[in-house]
Amino acid sequence: MKHLGMRVLAVIHSTSLLLRSTAAFTGSGGGKLHRSADHPERGDVPGWVMITLMSAVLVAALLALAGPALEGLFNQAMDKVGN
Numbered sequence: 757m758k759h760l761g762m763r764v765l766a767v768i769h770s771t772s773l774l775l776r777s778t779a780a781f782t783g784s785g786g787g788k789l790h791r792s793a794d795h796p797e798r799g800d801v802p803g804w805v806m807i808t809l810m811s812a813v814l815v816a817a818l819l820a821l822a823g824p825a826l827e828g829l830f831n832q833a834m835d836k837v838g839n
Contacts (some may be wrong), residue, residue, distance in 0.1 A: 819826075
């Protein structure tokens with residue numbers, strides 16, 4: 757259980773670093789984001805990038821929490837199929 761807690765902390769820490777670097781890259785870290793008015797249907801790329809990254813981090817966190825249980829279920833299913 758202690759090992760699992762360390763994995764969760766590592767995922768949370770890496771998520772924090774990833775979100776900070778993404779915010780700095782997209783310009784939302786205090787600076788003004790330059791938007792071009794050239795094309796009216798240009799879309800908000802930093803928004804969907806942030807949603808995609810947050811979704812990936814959520815999946816990684818859930819996998820870190822549920823990984824051992826899923827591995828046990830898989831091994832149990834494979835043992836039943838093998839018999």
